[in-house]
Structures are given as structure tokens and as C-alpha cells.
Amino acid sequence: MASSSSTSLPLHICHGNKLTMIINRSHAVLHSIAISFLIYYRTSFLFHQPTPIIIPWLLLFTSELILSFIWFLGRAYIWRPVYRTVFPERLPNDDKLPAIDVFICTTGPDKEPTIGVMNTLLSAMALDYPPDKLHVYLSDDGGYAITLHAMRESWSFARWWLPFCRRFGIKTRCPEAYFSRTENRDSDSENPHNFMVEREKIKEQYVLFKERVRRAGEESKFKDKGVYTASDHPSCIEKRTSQFHHFKAGAVNVLLRVSAMLSNSPYILMLDCDMYCNDPTSARQAMCFHLDPEMSPSLAFVQFPQAFRDIRENDIYDSEVRSAYTILWPGLDGLKGPVLSGTNFYIKREALCCHSIRKYIDLRELKDSFGPSNEFINSLRQDYKKPNLNDNGEASNVLLEEAKVLASCSYEDHTKWGKEVGFLYDSVAEDFLTGFVMQCKGWISAYVAPSSSSRPQFLGTSTTNLNDLLTQGIRWGSGLVDVALSRFSPLFYGSSRTSFLHSMGYAELSLFPLLYCLPLWCFATIPPLYLLNGIPLYPEVSDPYFSVFLFIFLSSLSKHLHEVVVTGKPIRKWINEQRIWMIKSVTCHLYGSLDAILKKFDLRKASFLTTNKVADDEQFKLYREGKFDFWASTIFVAPLVTVMLVNLASIVGGVYRIMFMGADWRKMFGQVLLSFYIILMNYVVIEGMVLRKDKGRIPLYVNVLSIVFSLIFLSLGSIIISI
Numbered sequence: 001m002a003s004s005s006s007t008s009l010p011l012h013i014c015h016g017n018k019l020t021m022i023i024n025r026s027h028a029v030l031h032s033i034a035i036s037f038l039i040y041y042r043t044s045f046l047f048h049q050p051t052p053i054i055i056p057w058l059l060l061f062t063s064e065l066i067l068s069f070i071w072f073l074g075r076a077y078i079w080r081p082v083y084r085t086v087f088p089e090r091l092p093n094d095d096k097l098p099a100i101d102v103f104i105c106t107t108g109p110d111k112e113p114t115i116g117v118m119n120t121l122l123s124a125m126a127l128d129y130p131p132d133k134l135h136v137y138l139s140d141d142g143g144y145a146i147t148l149h150a151m152r153e154s155w156s157f158a159r160w161w162l163p164f165c166r167r168f169g170i171k172t173r174c175p176e177a178y179f180s181r182t183e184n185r186d187s188d189s190e191n192p193h194n195f196m197v198e199r200e201k202i203k204e205q206y207v208l209f210k211e212r213v214r215r216a217g218e219e220s221k222f223k224d225k226g227v228y229t230a231s232d233h234p235s236c237i238e239k240r241t242s243q244f245h246h247f248k249a250g251a252v253n254v255l256l257r258v259s260a261m262l263s264n265s266p267y268i269l270m271l272d273c274d275m276y277c278n279d280p281t282s283a284r285q286a287m288c289f290h291l292d293p294e295m296s297p298s299l300a301f302v303q304f305p306q307a308f309r310d311i312r313e314n315d316i317y318d319s320e321v322r323s324a325y326t327i328l329w330p331g332l333d334g335l336k337g338p339v340l341s342g343t344n345f346y347i348k349r350e351a352l353c354c355h356s357i358r359k360y361i362d363l364r365e366l367k368d369s370f371g372p373s374n375e376f377i378n379s380l381r382q383d384y385k386k387p388n389l390n391d392n393g394e395a396s397n398v399l400l401e402e403a404k405v406l407a408s409c410s411y412e413d414h415t416k417w418g419k420e421v422g423f424l425y426d427s428v429a430e431d432f433l434t435g436f437v438m439q440c441k442g443w444i445s446a447y448v449a450p451s452s453s454s455r456p457q458f459l460g461t462s463t464t465n466l467n468d469l470l471t472q473g474i475r476w477g478s479g480l481v482d483v484a485l486s487r488f489s490p491l492f493y494g495s496s497r498t499s500f501l502h503s504m505g506y507a508e509l510s511l512f513p514l515l516y517c518l519p520l521w522c523f524a525t526i527p528p529l530y531l532l533n534g535i536p537l538y539p540e541v542s543d544p545y546f547s548v549f550l551f552i553f554l555s556s557l558s559k560h561l562h563e564v565v566v567t568g569k570p571i572r573k574w575i576n577e578q579r580i581w582m583i584k585s586v587t588c589h590l591y592g593s594l595d596a597i598l599k600k601f602d603l604r605k606a607s608f609l610t611t612n613k614v615a616d617d618e619q620f621k622l623y624r625e626g627k628f629d630f631w632a633s634t635i636f637v638a639p640l641v642t643v644m645l646v647n648l649a650s651i652v653g654g655v656y657r658i659m660f661m662g663a664d665w666r667k668m669f670g671q672v673l674l675s676f677y678i679i680l681m682n683y684v685v686i687e688g689m690v691l692r693k694d695k696g697r698i699p700l701y702v703n704v705l706s707i708v709f710s711l712i713f714l715s716l717g718s719i720i721i722s723i
């Protein structure tokens with residue numbers, strides 16, 4: 001292995017893609033020209049319209065402006081995307097590598113099965129990194145005894161598992177994932193017989209381990225019940241467990257303080273409880289940046305993508321969030337770095353615990369920020385403190401007492417935790433807000449996606465049913481709009497602190513839920529209502545301005561298609577993404593934005609509904625077969641059905657007018673096309689309404705409710721139009 005001092009070879013390189021950049025920028029120019037024509041058309045003809053048409057015209061024009069604005073913000077991503085390659089083999093010897101604390105958060109076994117959490121824990125302990133430089137912490141927000149118990153069991157099983165992985169060079173170091181594979185035993189062993197014997201032995205141990213955890217879970221179900229709630233319980237630190245609230249941000253801040261007492265590593269890896277380490281080399285990959293002398297001083301974190309093990313070829317819900325991890329993050333990486341994405345990143349402790357700590361001398365001021373613990377403040381001053389553990393690997397009582405104080409929920413009172421220090425509390429998208437403020441302070445970040453030949457560094461579970469997807473969508477929407485409405489609103493707060501392009505990207509992310517739901521609701525209801533009444537809202541086909549509208553429509557669709565194809569996905573992916581974009585816009589983006597607005601006016605309290613990680617076989621079967629699961633909350637399904645009914649009725653009514661009542665088709669063509677596109681793309685909703693018989697179909701009462709809604713809308717609308 002080469003040591004860095006003896007070589008000047010770079011630890012990582014970064015490259016762009018010229019051709020894609022040229023295509024992207026030329027498209028942006030063409031599209032902007034078309035948008036200017038549209039704006040010219042709408043403004044110059046607005047007041048030539050008869051008075052009753054002015055209102056729908058204004059609504060459509062506003063929607064068109066909003067979509068153009070968000071499109072403009074999104075150009076930040078395509079400006080200069082970069083891709084990175086790392087050379088971990090060029091890192092210095094193991095004794096020169098810095099220590100890493102791993103943080104894993106869970107909320108308890110109901111939605112997050114303990115055995116899954118333990119698998120994440122084991123995969124982190126088995127990272128390919130010097131064992132004495134790796135410390136794994138687990139936070140359980142629910143304070144469940146079973147979690148603590150299972151950790152002890154994991155600790156015993158690790159004594160089998162870790163040596164096995166190292167000895168045979170196992171790549172899949174999450175035991176559950178490893179033992180569930182049948183072919184390809186994933187070992188580089190030269191003695192296959194020996195290996196197979198060992199493997200069987202470890203497998204037996206794993207089965208026993210699982211059984212013990214399962215049994216303990218059953219016993220504690222009874223004991224735990226009703227004693228504690230996630231937001232009210234004593235903080236208990238036993239070796240390496242703690243808990244708190246303010247949702248995940250609160251939990252992570254507790255871990256930040258407690259770990260400072262025990263290991264105080266300069267780098268931290270954050271993991272969601274279902275995100276296991278799938279490539280044991282990720283720590284070394286991250287160190288290729290953190291140990292690069294040029295980049296390191298300003299580098300806050302190295303982000304890896306979120307990849308999911310349950311994604312199917314026909315990903316109907318876009319559960320893999322393709323555009324974020326293949327287009328947006330590389331795009332931001334070319335500016336000043338990607339968004340902090342909640343999990344799968346290696347962050348510098350200093351970036352979270354205030355950057356200028358060493359410059360401070362005034363103890364009072366430090367205590368105002370970090371709280372009263374002298375021990376904690378001391379820990380901040382040192383680069384790295386060896387864990388104060390006794391020979392049995394246990395922490396001293398004094399240390400544990402201090403850790404308990406640091407973990408208690410009153411410790412943060414009258415301090416800057418959550419406001420300036422640690423993860424910030426002002427948004428339920430704590431990751432997005434914390435990362436953004438960090439970048440405004442001058443920190444940069446880097447993004448490393450796996451190359452096509454290497455394995456994803458981390459793998460988790462995604463939301464693979466409509467209800468979970470949209471529930472999670474509400475939380476994300478609400479969290480992002482929280483930021484947009486706060487004093488940290490990217491466009492205003494960011495442009496002077498980070499680059500203008502970079503803050504455009506952040507602004508797009510913080511605003512898209514709000515800025516998509518308004519125009520999409522408008523396009524889904526206003527043009528069809530006027531189509532039904534035979535009133536045109538777009539230029540007629542022979543008018544040159546019609547081609548402006550058509551061009552913008554086709555240009556957006558083909559740009560999206562281009563992005564899908566460039567990332568190596570089939571056309572079906574494009575259809576799925578178009579559809580889910582419309583579905584999310586009229587449901588979770590709307591509810592999320594409303595939630596944020598109500599919170600802004602103190603009419604609602606912040607909430608964090610944890611995503612369900614317990615697989616439901618029936619639901620997963622539907623996803624696997626590519627069938628929508630409409631067995632979801634009525635607040636999600638009724639708007640979809642209503643919009644479909646409104647468009648169906650209008651197209652039937654509109655075509656009837658053209659064929660039998662002499663309406664001019666050339667004038668109505670734009671509206672017919674729009675409704676037709678909506679219906680075509682969302683044909684699955686019609687299937688769910690009338691054709692399907694399985695459990696995932698749309699329930700009868702939702703159909704009836706939606707018929708009532710659409711009748712009210714169309715008849716009231718038509719009455720208002722006619723007066």
C-alpha cells in the first residue's frame with residue numbers, strides 16, 4: 001500500500017460531461033426564448049379578453065409564471081454537474097487514519113423492527129476500517145429495553161461475525177443480507193471447503209442470535225407497554241445508548257454530546273436505522289476527501305447516495321428518487337456541494353459543533369452556546385480524546401454520570417443547541433436546513449455515487465406503497481417549505497453567503513412542493529372546466545402562438561426524457577416519473593405546504609411520522625407487479641379520482657360540443673390536448689376505479705365521494721361562468 005507522503009498521486013478526481021453540459025445549456029436557452037414569447041403573448045392579450053375570461057387567464061398565466069420560475073431555479077443543477085472517482089488504495093497507513101463515530105437513530109420496534117436495526121449496527125461495526133478507530137452509537141427515541149438488550153446480543157454475535165468477514169473478505173457485511181443470498185457466496189477465500197464449514201457455523205450463530213432477539217422482543221412487548229412514551233421517559237445511558245426528542249435532530253444532538261464524552265472522534269457517519277453499510281470501503285472512500293490537504297480545511301461532509309434494496313425494475317412510485325441522486329446532487333456538487341441528505345454521510349464534527357470554537361476564550365460565552373458542562377466544552381477543545389474506558393471496555397461512573405446530564409432533555413435549555421449548534425430544529429427536514437446553513441458559513445461538501453461497476457455504499461428500505469410514499473412526501477414537503485418560509489429562505493439568505501447558482505438550487509428544493517401544487521391544481525381543473533363550457537383559454541391551432549405553447553410542453557417533456565435516458569433508464573421510467581409528479585403535486589405537496597404554512601402561524605405543531613419499515617407482503621406484491629395500491633388514505637385518493645372525473649367529463653362534454661353543437665375544434669384543441677394528457681398518464685387511476693377487483697382497487701365510497709366532489713365543482717363552476 002502506498003503511503004501518501006511518498007506519492008503525489010491524488011486521492012480523488014472529479015470530471016464533468018462536456019456533451020451533456022452543451023445539450024443542457026442549449027436547451028435552457030431555447031426554452032427561455034419560448035417562455036419569453038409566452039409571457040409576451042399573455043401580457044399583451046390579457047386585456048383584449050372579454051371580462052369573464054380575464055380571471056381564468058390570470059390563473060393560468062400565474063401558473064405558467066410559477067412553473068417557469070421553478071424551471072429557472074432548477075437550471076442550477078444542469079449548469080456544471082460533476083462526477084467523482086476515489087482511490088482509497090492511496091490513503092496513508094491505517095495508523096494515520098482519523099477515528100470515526102457512527103450514529104444510528106431509531107424510534108422503537110413498532111415501525112422499525114429491532115433485528116433490522118441490529119443488522120445496520122453490525123454492518124457499521126464491520127466497516128473496513130481500523131477497529132480501534134470505529135465507535136458505533138445507537139439512539140432509541142422510544143427508550144425501549146428491547147433495543148438495549150438486542151445491542152448486547154449484537155455485541156456477542158459481532159465476536160463471530162467480524163472476524164469471519166475480515167478473514168474471508170466478505171463484501172456483504174450486513175448478516176441478514178449476506179445469509180439471504182443463495183448463489184455467489186461473496187468470498188475471496190482460497191480454501192472453499194474451509195470457508196463453507198466456517199460459513200455454516202456463523203449462520204447457525206446468526207439464527208440463534210435472531211431467535212434470542214425475537215424472544216426478548218416478545219417478552220418486552222408486555223413489559224414496555226404504557227411505561228414510557230417517545231417524548232417522555234428518563235434518559236438512560238448504558239455504555240452507548242441514549243435518547244431524546246425534537247425528533248431525529250434532537251436524538252443526533254444528544255449523540256453528539258454523549259459521544260464527545262466517550263470517543264470524540266473527529267468524523268461522524270450518520271445512518272438511518274434501516275440503512276446498512278453495503279460496501280465496507282465507504283469510510284475509506286470518504287477519507288479520500290477528508291484527508292486531501294487542499295480540500296479538507298473547508299470540507300464539511302462527504303455524501304453518498306441513498307440506494308434501496310427493494311426497488312423493482314418497474315418502479316411505479318419512483319421510490320428510488322432517481323432525479324435527486326443522479327441529476328440534482330451531481331449538479332450541486334459542481335457548485336459548492338450536495339445537500340446533506342439525512343443519512344449516508346461522513347461529516348466533520350467541527351462543522352456541527354461550531355466552526356470557530358478554538359478562537360473563543362470566554363468560557364461564559366461558550367456555556368451560553370454549548371450548555372453548562374465543563375467536560376463537554378473541554379472535549380471540544382481537543383482534536384481527539386481516546387475513550388476513557390476501563391480494561392473491560394466500560395466507561396467509568398463519573399463519565400456515565402456526565403453523559404446522563406448531557407443527554408437529559410433540560411440540558412439544551414437556554415443554549416444554542418438546535419439554533420446554531422448541532423442539527424437545527426427549525427424544520428422537520430433537519431438535514432436540509434442544517435446542511436444549507438453550514439454551506440452558508442463557507443463549508444463545502446462532496447458527493448460520491450458508486451461507479452457502474454461498484455456496489456452502492458449503503459442500502460436501505462424505501463416506501464413502496466402509495467400511502468407511505470405520500471405520508472413521507474407530506475413530511476418532506478412540510479420540512480422543505482418550513483425552510484423556504486424561515487429566515488433561512490435560500491434565495492434571500494443564501495445568495496450573499498454561498499454562490500448565486502448554489503442558492504438557486506437550494507431555493508428550488510425548498511420551494512418545489514409549494515410551487516408545484518398551485519399550478520398543477522390549476523391546470524387540472526381550470527382548462528377542463530372551460531372546455532366543458534366551450535370557452536377557449538389557449539390560442540387556436542392556426543395561431544403562431546399556439547406553437548409556442550406546444551413547444552414549451554414538448555420541450556419540457558423531452559428534456560425530462562433526455563435526463564431519464566442519460567441516467568440509463570428505460571422510457572417506462574419517464575412515464576412513471578411524470579405520473580408520480582402529478583400525483584404528488586395534487587396531494588402531498590399541497591398538504592405538506594399547508595402544514596408548513598399553518599405551523600408558521602402557530603396553528604399546528606411540528607410532527608415526524610416515522611416511515612414504516614415493516615414489510616407488508618400484500619402491499620409489496622402489488623408494487624412488485626407494478627400495480628398501484630389505492631388502499632390508501634382517502635385524503636390521497638379522493639383528489640386523484642376527482643381530478644380524473646373532472647377531466648373525463650370535460651373531454652366528453654367538449655368533444656360533444658365540437659361534434660354536435662358546432663364548436664370550433666381549433667379553438668378548443670389546447671384544452672382537449674391537456675385533459676387528454678392528464679387522463680392518458682393517469683390511466684391507472686381509471687383502472688383502479690372501475691376495472692380492478694383486487695385489494696388495491698379504489699374503494700367504492702371513495703369513488704362516490706369523488707363523484708360528488710366533481711359534480712359540485714363542475715356545476716358550481718359552470719354557474720359562475722355563465723353569470
Ligand SMILES: O=c1ccn([C@@H]2O[C@H](COP(=O)(O)OP(=O)(O)O[C@H]3O[C@H](CO)[C@@H](O)[C@H](O)[C@H]3O)[C@@H](O)[C@H]2O)c(=O)[nH]1
Pocket residue numbers: 105106107108112141246247248251271272273274341342343428429430431472475476479608609610611612
Ligand atoms: O422522532 C424521530 C423520528 C425519526 N427518527 C429516525 O430518523 C431516521 C429517519 O426516519 P424515517 O422515518 O426513515 O424517515 P425517511 O423519510 O425515510 O428519512 C429521510 O428524511 C428524514 C427527514 O425528513 C431524514 O432525517 C432521513 O435521514 C432521510 O433518510 C430513522 O432512523 C428514525 O428512526 C428518530 O430518531 N426520531
Ligand SMILES: [Mn+2]
Pocket residue numbers: 272274461611
Ligand atoms: Mn427511511
